[in-house]
Amino acid sequence: MTKNAPKRAWGTAIQNRDEQFEMKRQVVLRTAARTYSKRGFHETTLAEIAEELNISKPTLYYYFRSKDDILFECHRIAIEAITDDATPLPGPDEANGRERLEEFLKRYVRMVVDDFGTCLVMTGVSALEPENQGTVVEGRRRINDALVDILEDGRKDGTLQCDSPKVTAMFIFGAMNWLPQWYHSDGSLGVEEVTAQLIGFVMAGIETSGSLSPDS
Amino acid sequence: MTKNAPKRAWGTAIQNRDEQFEMKRQVVLRTAARTYSKRGFHETTLAEIAEELNISKPTLYYYFRSKDDILFECHRIAIEAITDDATPLPGPDEANGRERLEEFLKRYVRMVVDDFGTCLVMTGVSALEPENQGTVVEGRRRINDALVDILEDGRKDGTLQCDSPKVTAMFIFGAMNWLPQWYHSDGSLGVEEVTAQLIGFVMAGIETSGSLSPDS
DNA sequence: TGAATATTCGACTCATGAGTCGAATACGAG
DNA sequence: CTCGTATTCGACTCATGAGTCGAATATTCA
Numbered sequence: 001m002t003k004n005a006p007k008r009a010w011g012t013a014i015q016n017r018d019e020q021f022e023m024k025r026q027v028v029l030r031t032a033a034r035t036y037s038k039r040g041f042h043e044t045t046l047a048e049i050a051e052e053l054n055i056s057k058p059t060l061y062y063y064f065r066s067k068d069d070i071l072f073e074c075h076r077i078a079i080e081a082i083t084d085d086a087t088p089l090p091g092p093d094e095a096n097g098r099e100r101l102e103e104f105l106k107r108y109v110r111m112v113v114d115d116f117g118t119c120l121v122m123t124g125v126s127a128l129e130p131e132n133q134g135t136v137v138e139g140r141r142r143i144n145d146a147l148v149d150i151l152e153d154g155r156k157d158g159t160l161q162c163d164s165p166k167v168t169a170m171f172i173f174g175a176m177n178w179l180p181q182w183y184h185s186d187g188s189l190g191v192e193e194v195t196a197q198l199i200g201f202v203m204a205g206i207e208t209s210g211s212l213s214p215d216s
Numbered sequence: 217m218t219k220n221a222p223k224r225a226w227g228t229a230i231q232n233r234d235e236q237f238e239m240k241r242q243v244v245l246r247t248a249a250r251t252y253s254k255r256g257f258h259e260t261t262l263a264e265i266a267e268e269l270n271i272s273k274p275t276l277y278y279y280f281r282s283k284d285d286i287l288f289e290c291h292r293i294a295i296e297a298i299t300d301d302a303t304p305l306p307g308p309d310e311a312n313g314r315e316r317l318e319e320f321l322k323r324y325v326r327m328v329v330d331d332f333g334t335c336l337v338m339t340g341v342s343a344l345e346p347e348n349q350g351t352v353v354e355g356r357r358r359i360n361d362a363l364v365d366i367l368e369d370g371r372k373d374g375t376l377q378c379d380s381p382k383v384t385a386m387f388i389f390g391a392m393n394w395l396p397q398w399y400h401s402d403g404s405l406g407v408e409e410v411t412a413q414l415i416g417f418v419m420a421g422i423e424t425s426g427s428l429s430p431d432s
Numbered sequence: 433t434g435a436a437t438a439t440t441c442g443a444c445t446c447a448t449g450a451g452t453c454g455a456a457t458a459c460g461a462g
Numbered sequence: 463c464t465c466g467t468a469t470t471c472g473a474c475t476c477a478t479g480a481g482t483c484g485a486a487t488a489t490t491c492a
Contacts, residue, residue, distance in 0.1 A: 017438075017490080040342035042258040045479060056441045058482080067480065122340075126256035164413065167405070171417050174394025175387040182386050189383070197380065201387050205421030233460080233468075261449060272471045274452080283450065439488070446482100451475085458469070 025063050027053065033074040033119035037180065041071060041127040071123060072132040078120035079139035081111045089146065097154020101206075102199055104150055108143075108176055109195045118180040144169060151206075162206050172202055241279050243269065249290040249335035253396065257287060257343040287339060288348040294336035295355035297327045305362065313370020317422075318415055320366055324359075324392055325411045334396040360385060367422075378422050388418055 015023065031052055035044045046067055050057045064070045089107070090100055111117040125133050125140075147169045154160025162168040175198060183194055231239065247268055251260045262283055266273045280286050305323070306316055327333040341349055341356075363385045370376025378384040391414060399410055 021438090040340055043342050046481090047479075057480085058442085059440055061481070062439065124256060124338075126259050162417075167410070167413050168417065170394060170398050171391040171414065174391040174397075176390065178386060178390025178393060181390075194383070197383050198387065201378075201384065201421045205417045237468090262451090263449075273450085274472085275470055277451070278469065433492100435490105435492090437488100437490080439486105441486080442484100444483075445480105447480090448478090450477090453474075454472100456469105456471080459467085460465105461467105462463105462465090 021063075028060060028063055029070065029073055029077070030115050032070045033115040036071060036074065037115070037118045037122045041123045068127070068129045068132065071119075072128055072136070074116050074119045075128070075132075075136045075139075078111060078114070078116035079136065079143070081114070081117065082107055082143055083139060092153050096157050096159045097150055098159035098203075100150045101147075101154060101160060102203070104147060105172075105176070105199050105202060106195055109179065109191070109198060112176055112179050113183065113185065113191055113194075121177040122180055144173070147172065160206055168206065171205075175201070237279075244276060244279055245286065245289055245293070246331050248286045249331040252287060252290065253331070253334045253338045257339045284343070284345050284348065287335075288344055288352070290332050290335045291344070291348075291352045291355075294327060294330070294332035295352065295359070297330070297333065298323055298359055299355060308369050312373050312375045313366055314375035314419075316366045317363075317370060317376060318419070320363060321388075321392070321415050321418060322411055325395065325407070325414060328392055328395050329399065329401065329407055329410075337393040338396055360389065363388065376422055384422065387421075391418070 028049070032044075032049050035049055035052070046057050046060055050060055060070075064073070090103060092100075095103070112121055120136075125136055128136060148165050151160060151162060151165035151168055155162065155165065179194070179198075183189070185191060244265070248260075248265050251265055251268070262273050262276055266276055276286075280289070306319060308316075311319070328337055336352075341352055344352060364381050367376060367378060367381035367384055371378065371381065395410070395414075399405070401407060
């Protein structure tokens with residue numbers, strides 16, 4: 001129908017122009033994400049990023065439109081990582097609330113511990129230009145809604161217990177979004193362990209009574 | 217010993233110069249804290265803050281040394297609010313771990329919901345100049361240690377249960393520090409309610425088994 | 433090989449916003 | 463009232479860092 005397969009010499013090991021272009025873009029993004037996270041968006045200059053890569057500042061502009069554009073891409077990648085993963089989250093008919101919650105947490109932690117996810121939660125949304133801000137906020141909202149849905153479903157099917165899914169979701173996101181502030185993958189604690197502990201913490205808090213009656 | 221009491225006309229209702237000076241400083245700080253939190257530190261210009269107060273930019277410099285200085289003061293106030301409160305946190309001999317944890321959470325939430333506390337947790341530490349950064353980080357560390365201590369003591373006296381106080385503390389701080397991101401005191405949910413829910417959530421997660429064994 | 437195109441960079445421009453200066457004005461004490 | 467000091471601000475300076483331009487240089491393909 002369309003073009004026939006590339007069929008190139010040297011197999012796939014040696015990249016062609018387009019692939020190199022894409023690779024370089026990715027490298028810039030990762031470097032930027034890491035630096036933005038570590039030093040803060042505004043504290044990072046494009047000159048620094050360029051220097052770290054041993055290229056010049058104008059070269060960055062060959063691959064991206066602007067500094068904000070780079071940040072936006074980082075956020076977009078992070079959001080996409082959960083929003084439309086190759087393997088979508090199990091639906092209400094495939095697993096119960098508890099199981100779905102656990103799966104969600106696993107994914108979210110994995111995302112948040114990655115360079116782009118870390119960038120997403122560490123550089124606030126306020127650095128982005130207004131138009132992109134909307135997109136990111138929208139993405140975050142979708143993720144938020146997904147968790148709330150899970151909590152509500154879990155309450156219905158009796159596998160989870162919390163009196164306010166919205167508030168509970170916020171607590172959970174808080175705990176998870178704080179992860180990059182203290183967790184460093186090179187430390188003694190592995191991602192698996194942290195995830196397990198977080199899940200344990202959340203599950204324990206959510207399987208028994210989820211609230212105290214306010215005493216005033 | 218020293219000077220005799222002021223004994224001024226009009227009582228305390230009308231302020232003298234020094235008091236006015238101090239008041240104006242406070243007003244600037246609050247306004248700045250709110251704006252820094254809402255729009256981000258770097259997105260906020262001193263001109264804006266001045267305009268909001270119907271004063272001029274140079275006037276701000278009559279009260280503060282620099283933009284960072286203002287931010288630093290906000291952080292300092294927030295940290296002081298818990299660190300050395302008039303009524304110090306109960307010690308291990310006055311209350312058990314569980315009770316102390318509850319008290320700690322109440323205070324922390326109260327702090328974090330206030331303008332300065334919100335500013336502390338929303339504007340990262342990276343905006344501050346390096347020297348002040350140290351002070352703030354140190355303050356945060358003290359607060360962190362306080363919670364870890366409580367968790368450890370609670371484990372010893374059997375009123376709390378978590379297998380890693382450090383990690384657990386991080387989860388808790390995460391949940392609390394996220395509060396300003398979604399909680400608005402003018403909404404339908406009161407501070408008391410949120411605090412109660414948070415306490416309930418944390419307590420539930422911490423009184424029963426605090427972890428799952430990692431399955432891989 | 434050489435023309436066309438993709439990639440890179442040195443050397444700029446330029447807007448922004450923090451911070452300063454010196455002059456004006458308000459205020460309190462004698 | 464008048465002097466000295468506290469307070470305020472209009473009109474600057476100035477460093478910084480994002481973003482641009484046009485000229486090299488590299489690469490591909492015929």
